[in-house]
Every structure is written in structure tokens, then in C-alpha cells.
Amino acid sequence: MEKSFVKSVMTANGIFAPILVVKGRIAGLWKRVEEKERIGIGLQLFDPAGKIPEPALAAAIREYGKFFGKRAERI
Secondary structure, X not given: OXXXXXXXXXXXXXXXOOEEEEOOEEEXXXXXXXXXXXXXXEEEEOOOOOOOOHHHHHHHHHHHHHHHOOEEEEO
């Protein structure tokens, strides 16, 4: 992770934002957008050209939704 992204990932108090980790490296941030029937997961990638294993990402989002008893999908 580049030093320019540190302020995005961690607050001044040392609390981490919800991070997206790919192959052991911080690749970006994610946020939850809850709606009545579903949970949307938005991604902010630090390197838009970076590769994310889409099947693994889709499976993780589905599991996240199951935990809350809702349908979850990438937005």
C-alpha cells in the first residue's frame, strides 16, 4: 500500500476503515449500503487497473449477506 492511502485506511486514532485485502495486500476500501431487501457492497480500489479475483469476491459478498439474512451484491 502506498503511503498516500494511509489516511484513507486508518484514522488518526488508529482505527481501520473496512479494507479489501487481495493476496495479503490492502487493495482498497469497501462500504456497506443497506436497503430494505438487500445489502449493497461498494468498492473503492486504490489501483483501478488492479485485478480482483471476482469469483472469490462474489462468494465473500454472498456469505456476508447470509450472515445478516439478506441478499448482498456488489454495487
